[in-house]
Amino acid sequence: MSSRIRVCLVGAGRAGKVHANSLVNHVPAASVVGIVDPDPEALRSTGDQFGIDSRFDSLEAALDNIEFEAVVITTPTFTHHPIALLAADAGKHILLEKPMALTLAECDHIMLAAERSGVLLQMGFMRRSDPEFVAAARRIQAGEIGQPMMIKSLSHGPGLPPPWARDIRTSNGMLAEVNSHDWDCTRWLMSSNPERVYAEIANFKGNAHGIETPGFYDNVLVNLRFENGGLGSISGICPCEYGYDARVEIVGERGIMQIGEAQGQAVVVCTDRDHGLVTPIYRTWAERFAWGYIREMEHFVHCIQTDTAPSVGGTDGRWAVAGVLAGTKSFLEERPVYVSEVLSDTSGASQ
Ligand SMILES: NC(=O)c1ccc[n+]([C@@H]2O[C@H](COP(=O)([O-])OP(=O)(O)OC[C@H]3O[C@@H](n4cnc5c(N)ncnc54)[C@H](O)[C@@H]3O)[C@@H](O)[C@H]2O)c1
Known part of the structure; x- marks a missing residue:
C-alpha cells in the first residue's frame, strides 16, 4: 500500500x-x-x-x-x-x-x-467521474444507441457567480465558468472535437442584480457541429432562479439516452391537497455532483500512487477552452465560427 x-x-x-x-x-x-x-x-x-x-x-x-x-x-x-x-x-x-x-x-x-x-x-x-455520466459513456461506447448523431447539454446554475467569474476579462464569461463542463462532456460523449459553433447570448437579469460588468450575459445558447458530422447544442443560464440543473440528451442512430433529471432526491412530500406532491430539485452543483467530486479526487490520488495518466488531462482542458473562445468569438462577431480559427491563434498568455 x-x-x-x-x-x-x-x-x-x-x-x-x-x-x-x-x-x-x-x-x-x-x-x-x-x-x-x-x-x-x-x-x-x-x-x-x-x-x-x-x-x-x-x-x-x-x-x-x-x-x-x-x-x-x-x-x-x-x-x-x-x-x-x-x-x-x-x-x-x-x-x-x-x-x-x-x-x-x-x-x-x-x-x-x-x-x-x-x-x-x-x-x-467531475462529470467524467460522476457515476451517471460514466455509466452513460460506457453504454454509448458499447454501441447501445448506435452512432451518436445529436447531443444537447444544458447547465443552469443558481446564485450569482463571484465578481471575477461574471467578468469576461477574468473568466471568459459564463461559457467558461458554467459551460466548460458541457464543452467537455459533449466532446467526450460524441467522441469528436467541435468543428464549428454559433452562439447567441442574452442578458435578462443583470440589471435587476445590479451587474454593470461590461460584456455580462446570463443566458447563452450554442449550436455545434462536430468533426465527425454530429450536431449538438449547449445552453447556459446563470443565475438560474429555480435551482441547479445539468442534463444531457444524446440521440444515436438506434436510440436515445438521457443523463440526469431535474428532480434532486427521490423524496416526495405532500402537506396538503391544494399543493399536491412536492419533490425537491438540486439546490447546488456541489449537491448534484457530490459523488463526481469525490470520485475525481480518488482518481487523482490513485493516479499519483500508481504513476498512471489521469483519464481527463490537459488536452481535454485545452479543447474546452477552444470551444469557449470560439463560442465567444461567435457571439461577439455575430457569425458561426470554425474552431480552427481560434486553434490557430495561440497568442495571448496573460503572464
Ligand atoms: N468543477 C466545478 O464544478 C466547479 C464549481 C465551482 C467553481 N469551479 C472552478 O473553481 C475555481 C474557483 O471558483 P470558486 O467558485 O471557488 O471561486 P471563489 O471566488 O469562491 O474562490 C476562489 C478563492 O481563490 C482565492 N484566490 C485568489 N487568488 C489566489 C491565489 N493567487 N492563490 C490562492 N488563492 C487565491 C480567492 O481569495 C478565493 O477565496 C474556478 O476556476 C471555477 O471555475 C469549478
Whole structure:
C-alpha cells in the first residue's frame, strides 16, 4: 500500500470547500497538509471547517514551509496559469479546476511545464467521474444507441457567480465558468472535437442584480457541429432562479439516452391537497455532483500512487477552452465560427 498523498489546497473559496470535503472526509489515501488563500476570511473559514491548520497567503509560502506531493488548484480562472506553472516547476502533481486557463497559449504552457517536470495534470471535469455520466459513456461506447448523431447539454446554475467569474476579462464569461463542463462532456460523449459553433447570448437579469460588468450575459445558447458530422447544442443560464440543473440528451442512430433529471432526491412530500406532491430539485452543483467530486479526487490520488495518466488531462482542458473562445468569438462577431480559427491563434498568455 502506497503512503498517503500529501495535498496542498490552493484557493479556499466555493470549489476549495468542495475539494477539502472530498479530501478530508472521503479520500483516506490523501491528506490535506496546507491551504493557501490571500483572503484571510476564506482561509479561516475553510481551514476551521475542515481542520486544516497550516495556512498560507501564497503558494510560494506553502512551498517554502511544508512538504507535499500535489496541489489542488481552486482559484479564479485568471490565476490558473501562473499557479499551475509554479506548482509544475516545483514538481507537484496538479488537479486543476476548470476552465484550464484563459487562452490556448496558457494551456500549452501549463501542459509543457507539467510534462517537463514529469508531474500529472488532471482537469477538474467531475462529470467524467460522476457515476451517471460514466455509466452513460460506457453504454454509448458499447454501441447501445448506435452512432451518436445529436447531443444537447444544458447547465443552469443558481446564485450569482463571484465578481471575477461574471467578468469576461477574468473568466471568459459564463461559457467558461458554467459551460466548460458541457464543452467537455459533449466532446467526450460524441467522441469528436467541435468543428464549428454559433452562439447567441442574452442578458435578462443583470440589471435587476445590479451587474454593470461590461460584456455580462446570463443566458447563452450554442449550436455545434462536430468533426465527425454530429450536431449538438449547449445552453447556459446563470443565475438560474429555480435551482441547479445539468442534463444531457444524446440521440444515436438506434436510440436515445438521457443523463440526469431535474428532480434532486427521490423524496416526495405532500402537506396538503391544494399543493399536491412536492419533490425537491438540486439546490447546488456541489449537491448534484457530490459523488463526481469525490470520485475525481480518488482518481487523482490513485493516479499519483500508481504513476498512471489521469483519464481527463490537459488536452481535454485545452479543447474546452477552444470551444469557449470560439463560442465567444461567435457571439461577439455575430457569425458561426470554425474552431480552427481560434486553434490557430495561440497568442495571448496573460503572464
Ligand atoms: N468543477 C466545478 O464544478 C466547479 C464549481 C465551482 C467553481 N469551479 C472552478 O473553481 C475555481 C474557483 O471558483 P470558486 O467558485 O471557488 O471561486 P471563489 O471566488 O469562491 O474562490 C476562489 C478563492 O481563490 C482565492 N484566490 C485568489 N487568488 C489566489 C491565489 N493567487 N492563490 C490562492 N488563492 C487565491 C480567492 O481569495 C478565493 O477565496 C474556478 O476556476 C471555477 O471555475 C469549478
